Amino acid sequence: MTLNLRTPAVGPTIALVVAVVVFSVTTSTFLELDNLSLVVEQSLVVGTMALGQTLIILTAGIDLANAANTVLATLLMAKLVVGGAPSWLALLAGLAVAAFIGGVTGGLVTRVKLPPFIVTLGLLTILTAVSRIYTGQSVPVTDPLLSWLGTRRYLFGGIEVTYGMTVAVIMYVVLWYALTRTSWGKHVYAVGNEPEAARLSGINVRRTVLSVYLIAGLIYGIAAWQALGRVPNADPNAYQTGNLDSITAVVLGGTSLFGGRGSVLGTLVGALIVTVLRSGLTQAGIDDLYQNVATGVLVIAAVALDRFSRGRQR
Amino acid sequence: MTEPILELRGVNKSFGPVHVLHDVDLVVRPGEVTALVGDNGAGKSTVVKSIAGIHQIDSGEVVFDGEPVHIPGPREAATLGIEVVYQDLALCDNLDIVQNMFLGRERGKGGFLDEADMERAARETLASLSVRTVKSVRTQVSSLSGGQRQTVAIAKAVLWNSKVVLLDEPTAALGVAQTRQVLDLVRRLADQGLGVVLISHNMNDVFEVADTIATLYLGRMVAQLPTRDLTNTQVVELITAGRSGDIGLAKPEVATV
Ligand SMILES: Nc1ncnc2c1ncn2[C@@H]1O[C@H](COP(=O)(O)OP(=O)(O)OP(=O)(O)O)[C@@H](O)[C@H]1O
Ligand SMILES: [Mg+2]
Numbered sequence: 001m002t003l004n005l006r007t008p009a010v011g012p013t014i015a016l017v018v019a020v021v022v023f024s025v026t027t028s029t030f031l032e033l034d035n036l037s038l039v040v041e042q043s044l045v046v047g048t049m050a051l052g053q054t055l056i057i058l059t060a061g062i063d064l065a066n067a068a069n070t071v072l073a074t075l076l077m078a079k080l081v082v083g084g085a086p087s088w089l090a091l092l093a094g095l096a097v098a099a100f101i102g103g104v105t106g107g108l109v110t111r112v113k114l115p116p117f118i119v120t121l122g123l124l125t126i127l128t129a130v131s132r133i134y135t136g137q138s139v140p141v142t143d144p145l146l147s148w149l150g151t152r153r154y155l156f157g158g159i160e161v162t163y164g165m166t167v168a169v170i171m172y173v174v175l176w177y178a179l180t181r182t183s184w185g186k187h188v189y190a191v192g193n194e195p196e197a198a199r200l201s202g203i204n205v206r207r208t209v210l211s212v213y214l215i216a217g218l219i220y221g222i223a224a225w226q227a228l229g230r231v232p233n234a235d236p237n238a239y240q241t242g243n244l245d246s247i248t249a250v251v252l253g254g255t256s257l258f259g260g261r262g263s264v265l266g267t268l269v270g271a272l273i274v275t276v277l278r279s280g281l282t283q284a285g286i287d288d289l290y291q292n293v294a295t296g297v298l299v300i301a302a303v304a305l306d307r308f309s310r311g312r313q314r
Numbered sequence: 315m316t317e318p319i320l321e322l323r324g325v326n327k328s329f330g331p332v333h334v335l336h337d338v339d340l341v342v343r344p345g346e347v348t349a350l351v352g353d354n355g356a357g358k359s360t361v362v363k364s365i366a367g368i369h370q371i372d373s374g375e376v377v378f379d380g381e382p383v384h385i386p387g388p389r390e391a392a393t394l395g396i397e398v399v400y401q402d403l404a405l406c407d408n409l410d411i412v413q414n415m416f417l418g419r420e421r422g423k424g425g426f427l428d429e430a431d432m433e434r435a436a437r438e439t440l441a442s443l444s445v446r447t448v449k450s451v452r453t454q455v456s457s458l459s460g461g462q463r464q465t466v467a468i469a470k471a472v473l474w475n476s477k478v479v480l481l482d483e484p485t486a487a488l489g490v491a492q493t494r495q496v497l498d499l500v501r502r503l504a505d506q507g508l509g510v511v512l513i514s515h516n517m518n519d520v521f522e523v524a525d526t527i528a529t530l531y532l533g534r535m536v537a538q539l540p541t542r543d544l545t546n547t548q549v550v551e552l553i554t555a556g557r558s559g560d561i562g563l564a565k566p567e568v569a570t571v
Binding site: 181182183184186187189190192193194196197198199200201202203260261 | 366368387388389392398400402403404405406407408409413417418419420422425426427
């Protein structure tokens with residue numbers, strides 16, 4: 001029942017609350033406001049990438065290249081500014097290239113009918129190489145526009161909130177609305193569940209899937225902007241596990257890898273679970289490697305839960 | 315006799331090298347149930363999908379309401395007033411009844427859904443079909459029984475003030491009571507003035523509700539005759555051999571190509 005469309009993210013939210021309570025009791029520092037706001041900020045970039053990932057997984061696809069796409073966009077933005085381009089142009093170019101790469105992925109999936117796993121595995125290799133060819137080392141970012149999302153902040157209930165956080169929340173709300181309250185959203189769910197039924201109902205399956213990859217690409221571009229706000233440095237070696245981390249967030253948020261079931265609000269919770277877990281375990285003095293073990297166990301448990309709940313529905 | 319609402323004239327359809335429909339003629343009149351029968355693989359579903367715009371015919375004519383029409387896709391078929399209940403139902407498990415009934419044709423302004431309006435229309439349609447087995451129109455389709463799913467698929471088709479409804483084996487997976495309900499529903503649609511095409515392998519069902527019976531044999535329309543002029547045995551012969559006495563193919567060899 002946790003994966004019912006009507007009751008999105010209930011299971012994951014309970015898990016998140018439990019994790020927060022456990023760490024608040026077992027460590028002295030976890031519940032401090034500074035730490036909480038740090039936890040949220042730390043989930044920002046992966047949380048944004050996970051938003052695009054959710055859309056793609058809802059169509060029964062998967063994106064292994066999302067972080068590579070984001071990293072390439074950060075490099076492009078940073079290098080263009082270093083090369084003397086106006087910062088708004090660099091930003092737009094980064095967003096456009098990220099969206100374009102999303103479009104290419106969607107094109108290969110819908111037109112050439114290649115499995116998303118293969119397409120994005122290939123793209124992951126290509127984009128990672130291209131980034132390293134493009135620049136050998138990291139590029140420092142001093143441009144105010146490129147770091148705007150991280151440097152500008154305001155107080156909200158005693159917590160410092162960056163513009164980046166605000167933008168992420170707005171994106172989540174907009175996509176939640178689009179998925180649940182518009183016909184496009186219904187089509188995304190239909191296509192992910194039963195593409196043939198969608199086609200027979202007169203839905204343009206290709207166009208729907210393509211739109212998802214395009215939007216996801218644009219979101220990865222915005223994730224790049226977020227990333228430059230958090231760390232004023234475009235690094236070709238950054239976010240190497242971003243693809244897997246984003247998939248983890250999506251799965252922990254209760255979205256089914258089989259497509260057609262899940263919600264972006266679940267993903268938001270999922271992204272927070274990952275960061276809370278890591279932050280809490282760090283403060284409890286538990287080694288990085290054990291944190292990876294814990295995250296992995298959680299992912300497998302979440303997918304197993306999905307499997308069982310589908311089994312019962314059939 | 316009333317004018318046909320839908321007619322096929324000399325329709326041919328191939329999938330690559332496989333010639334599936336050979337010069338198929340079919341007449342569908344409003345207020346009548348036209349049964350379309352034939353063995354497995356005879357081409358019944360292909361006829362339906364060609365009318366629905368899922369497949370494009372290679373040659374021949376589709377005439378709707380007296381006008382030759384070209385139907386490039388399911389939306390265009392729906393615009394004309396042609397609705398289909400597919401053999402595998404074409405429902406999405408993960409959506410509820412309302413969402414399924416309006417899938418691809420949601421109501422609302424600029425893509426923003428008007429859920430209340432759709433819910434009301436769905437409820438009214440189910441009520442007009444005297445469907446009482448479905449408790450809430452917000453139930454997810456995954457939790458419905460086979461008969462309830464069939465009912466939803468039919469309701470989805472009649473929601474649109476359609477003129478022709480094509481049903482591809484609507485009772486194949488149903489028990490006795492549910493089959494009864496669906497057949498009553500099929501009859502009621504015709505009594506409301508719709509042209510109804512019913513595909514079925516069950517001769518009892520066919521003889522009970524159909525006004526005319528059209529038989530496909532290896533992609534050829536071997537006969538379309540009023541039900542009262544046919545016997546059960548004759549129809550079975552037409553289905554299995556393509557001819558029965560003077561009816562059907564002149565020589566059995568013709569069909570063995
Ligand atoms: N998309 C397709 N591509 C290739 N061949 C097809 C396609 N659809 C149907 N056929 C072939 O056309 C023939 C007729 O199939 P069709 O599904 O119309 O039969 P049917 O009369 O509906 O049979 P059944 O009673 O089993 O549903 C079969 O030989 C089938 O293999
Ligand atoms: Mg069939």
